[in-house]
Amino acid sequence: MSDRSDRALSEQLDQAIDTMLAGAAHTASADATFAALSEIAGTLRDLPDARFKARVSRELQPEFPRRTPMTATSIESNVSTFAVILTITPFVCIPEADKLIEFMKHTFDAEESGRHPHGPDGFVASVRIGDSDLIVMGGESLRGTECPAALHVYVKDCDTTYQRALDAGAVPLGSAGTGEPADRPYGERAAFVSDSFGNYWFIATRFGPDYIGIGLGHVTPSLLPSNTKVRPLIDFLERAFGARVEGLYENAGRIVHAFIRIGEAMLEMGEADETGLRPFGFYMHTDDVDAVYRSAIAAGATSILAPGDQPFGERLAIFQDPAGNRWFAAKRIVAG
Amino acid sequence: MRTGREDDERAQVEAAQRDPTRFAELYEQNFYRIYAYILRRVADRHQAEDLTADVFREALAGIRNFEFRGVPFAAWLVGIASRLVADHWKRSGREAGSPAMDHQAAVSPEIERSTILFQLVYRLPDAQFRVIHMRFVEQKSIREIAQQLGRSEGAVKQLQLRAIESLRAQMEGSHV
Numbered sequence: 001m002s003d004r005s006d007r008a009l010s011e012q013l014d015q016a017i018d019t020m021l022a023g024a025a026h027t028a029s030a031d032a033t034f035a036a037l038s039e040i041a042g043t044l045r046d047l048p049d050a051r052f053k054a055r056v057s058r059e060l061q062p063e064f065p066r067r068t069p070m071t072a073t074s075i076e077s078n079v080s081t082f083a084v085i086l087t088i089t090p091f092v093c094i095p096e097a098d099k100l101i102e103f104m105k106h107t108f109d110a111e112e113s114g115r116h117p118h119g120p121d122g123f124v125a126s127v128r129i130g131d132s133d134l135i136v137m138g139g140e141s142l143r144g145t146e147c148p149a150a151l152h153v154y155v156k157d158c159d160t161t162y163q164r165a166l167d168a169g170a171v172p173l174g175s176a177g178t179g180e181p182a183d184r185p186y187g188e189r190a191a192f193v194s195d196s197f198g199n200y201w202f203i204a205t206r207f208g209p210d211y212i213g214i215g216l217g218h219v220t221p222s223l224l225p226s227n228t229k230v231r232p233l234i235d236f237l238e239r240a241f242g243a244r245v246e247g248l249y250e251n252a253g254r255i256v257h258a259f260i261r262i263g264e265a266m267l268e269m270g271e272a273d274e275t276g277l278r279p280f281g282f283y284m285h286t287d288d289v290d291a292v293y294r295s296a297i298a299a300g301a302t303s304i305l306a307p308g309d310q311p312f313g314e315r316l317a318i319f320q321d322p323a324g325n326r327w328f329a330a331k332r333i334v335a336g
Numbered sequence: 337m338r339t340g341r342e343d344d345e346r347a348q349v350e351a352a353q354r355d356p357t358r359f360a361e362l363y364e365q366n367f368y369r370i371y372a373y374i375l376r377r378v379a380d381r382h383q384a385e386d387l388t389a390d391v392f393r394e395a396l397a398g399i400r401n402f403e404f405r406g407v408p409f410a411a412w413l414v415g416i417a418s419r420l421v422a423d424h425w426k427r428s429g430r431e432a433g434s435p436a437m438d439h440q441a442a443v444s445p446e447i448e449r450s451t452i453l454f455q456l457v458y459r460l461p462d463a464q465f466r467v468i469h470m471r472f473v474e475q476k477s478i479r480e481i482a483q484q485l486g487r488s489e490g491a492v493k494q495l496q497l498r499a500i501e502s503l504r505a506q507m508e509g510s511h512v
Contacts (some may be wrong), residue, residue, distance in 0.1 A: 007490070010497040014478060017341075017496070022474055037497075040504050043453050044472040048371045049385070056389045060363060060396055141463055144485035215498070239357065298358050305459055 001080035003266035017041050048197040056301045082163035090134045090221040093198045097138020103195050106168045131217025135283050147281040150222040153234040154212040162191040168194045222268040225323035230255045233323040240299035279324035292329040293317035352399050359396050369419050372450040377421045391417045457507050464499035
């Protein structure tokens with residue numbers, strides 16, 4: 001179909017939709033193609049509200065069970081019922097991914113290890129900071145559906161890296177200098193910045209013989225749910241993936257920071273202090289996509305894509321957790 | 337002889353009877369069907385939403401009492417929906433004008449077609465899904481959607497067309 005006839009069809013269909021939404025029946029047409037599209041549009045008038053569906057789904061979840069201290073036995077028996085989760089990789093989706101990768105190279109000496117075309121104008125790139133991988137998706141078609149990240153990055157010299165981040169366009173987070181490099185009570189010198197694309201970077205140098213936190217890699221992805229979602233999100237991660245809370249810091253009854261292990265991966269969790277903060281994306285490499293999906297849905301996730309084999313050689317499922325984060329559970333099904 | 341699908345459903349129901357957290361799977365599989373069934377029998381979306389939520393609340397509360405007697409789980413849900421719709425019309429004082437309450441209507445081709453279409457919408461690429469949801473559910477104009485997504489009005493109309501073309505192709509492939 002030519003661009004011109006394509007435009008004409010999109011205009012004609014939109015006019016018919018306007019008429020339908022105003023209360024008229026779907027438009028009869030002698031053109032079979034238009035008639036079929038118009039009939040689909042007519043049925044879409046009854047499409048249920050996704051927010052309503054998610055709200056009822058959450059409401060139907062029984063009370064989150066009170067967690068009991070986990071013994072070694074209970075951890076073993078719990079974990080054994082879940083699929084093996086090999087890695088969890090931050091999945092950053094922004095239109096200006098090229099510029100973000102340049103920022104990461106300038107600030108953290110990141111290396112781009114692969115890039116593949118995606119969609120009409122986009123790409124997916126693998127980026128490595130130190131020993132940690134990130135997936136970055138770019139392209140104009142992502143505008144309006146951006147999915148940034150919050151990442152805790154260990155560096156040898158917090159102050160130098162902080163300055164490099166500012167030179168590359170980042171700004172300190174928080175007010176009155178709270179984002180600037182400072183010795184923190186939890187054993188790190190750390191600075192907090194936001195880049196030009198909405199990602200948060202927690203730049204840290206651990207005190208002691210090694211600048212990286214014990215048991216962590218160079219990059220630890222963070223979850224930042226709003227304050228009412230912290231506890232439900234932890235419960236979801238436990239029930240969906242067999243997650244284990246390995247460090248929990250509470251203040252006045254509120255969880256302000258937690259380390260959460262899921263399989264071989266470690267995530268951090270803090271409490272968002274900005275109501276407008278968008279949820280994040282995580283790419284989960286597992287040995288059983290279907291089992292992860294079933295378990296997540298049963299634990300209260302909302303399905304976005306049921307498990308299926310994709311043309312790019314992966315079995316993939318996508319779902320959204322109760323705090324709005326998107327999880328891409330995947331397993332490679334062909335060599336490559 | 338039971339089919340694999342019936343066996344799967346029986347296993348899911350039994351799992352939900354043992355552990356109510358597993359009810360979420362049954363909700364996901366039946367939500368669109370029940371919503372489409374109810375929407376055809378009430379005046380507007382708000383009533384359909386209230387009654388749909390009531391159906392699943394009642395089903396969850398009574399899941400332990402459900403027994404397989406040769407009908408699918410969906411038929412049990414439709415039975416609840418049918419009764420709640422009837423109660424709704426009685427409360428409205430319009431019993432005489434209420435639609436037919438036969439459970440067979442739940443598996444009418446029209447409702448099955450809507451059910452499949454709604455499921456397919458939620459598998460559209462994100463940008464297409466957002467346009468369809470804003471246009472048909474939130475009833476926003478193309479101009480409002482374009483402003484919200486930071487795109488041109490022409491680009492939004494193209495996304496709308498691509499989404500509906502994709503849905504049509506998939507519906508034809510599903511043979512319903």
